[in-house]
Amino acid sequence: MNKFITFEGMDGAGKSTHLTWFAEALRARGHEVVVTREPGGTPLGEQLREILLHQPMSIGTEALLMFAARLEHIEQVIRPALQAGQWVLSDRFTDATFAYQGGGRGMDWAKLTELEHWVHADLQPDLTLFFDVPVEVARQRLSANASLDRFEQEQADFFERVRAGYHRRVAQHPQRYALIDASVSLGEVKSKLEQVLTSI
Numbered sequence: 242m243n244k245f246i247t248f249e250g251m252d253g254a255g256k257s258t259h260l261t262w263f264a265e266a267l268r269a270r271g272h273e274v275v276v277t278r279e280p281g282g283t284p285l286g287e288q289l290r291e292i293l294l295h296q297p298m299s300i301g302t303e304a305l306l307m308f309a310a311r312l313e314h315i316e317q318v319i320r321p322a323l324q325a326g327q328w329v330l331s332d333r334f335t336d337a338t339f340a341y342q343g344g345g346r347g348m349d350w351a352k353l354t355e356l357e358h359w360v361h362a363d364l365q366p367d368l369t370l371f372f373d374v375p376v377e378v379a380r381q382r383l384s385a386n387a388s389l390d391r392f393e394q395e396q397a398d399f400f401e402r403v404r405a406g407y408h409r410r411v412a413q414h415p416q417r418y419a420l421i422d423a424s425v426s427l428g429e430v431k432s433k434l435e436q437v438l439t440s441i
């Protein structure tokens with residue numbers, strides 16, 4: 242049975258690094274795999290991503306635009322692919338909104354839960370790979386990157402809250418997550434993900 246799998250964790254955790262080979266490994270098993278990302282994943286979503294990553298705005302606007310891009314993404318990409326029997330791998334999804342807008346920015350958790358119910362009450366990832374990493378490690382990995390976006394420019398305390406936000410989500414639905422210690426070497430992270438692959 243095809244699955245909807247999301248990759249979560251803070252900036253620099255290693256999501257994008259591992260997503261590509263993970264998708265290839267599924268294709269090698271004969272599955273059709275759609276690789277997508279949030280915010281983004283559709284032409285409108287990518288335009289909203291540009292605004293979200295670079296333009297200052299209020300916290301509520303930020304959360305609403307994230308969910309607006311997500312609704313488009315679900316309707317245009319995720320649901321059609323799942324209905325066609327394809328696997329969907331998304332680089333971030335709703336957990337990131339709880340972590341960044343809820344944890345990081347302090348937006349009311351219950352309000353985000355209402356938006357989640359409105360936008361996708363009947364859809365959740367089958368599996369979420371949560372790349373967990375201490376803030377300092379993630380920051381060091383990002384520091385090589387010249388141009389930081391509006392989120393990446395935030396300070397360490399913001400990312401501590403983001404990490405706590407992710408953990409709060411995991412605690413609410415632990416069975417949906419595979420917790421990946423992403424602080425170890427690339428090879429070690431990869432072998433953990435290979436173990437996950439054998440179980441799906």
Ligand SMILES: Nc1ncnc2c1ncn2[C@@H]1O[C@H](COP(=O)(O)OP(=O)(O)OP(=O)(O)O)[C@@H](O)[C@H]1O
Nearest residue numbers: 251252253254255256257258382423425426427430
């Ligand atoms: N386990 C690891 N050990 C050392 N370096 C790593 C590890 N995982 C990723 N990196 C490096 O850290 C940087 C950030 O990784 P990557 O872009 O995959 O993170 P990301 O989770 O996708 O971040 P973002 O949310 O900002 O897109 C890259 O240069 C990558 O090569």
Ligand SMILES: [Mg+2]
Nearest residue numbers: 256257258332
């Ligand atoms: Mg990435």
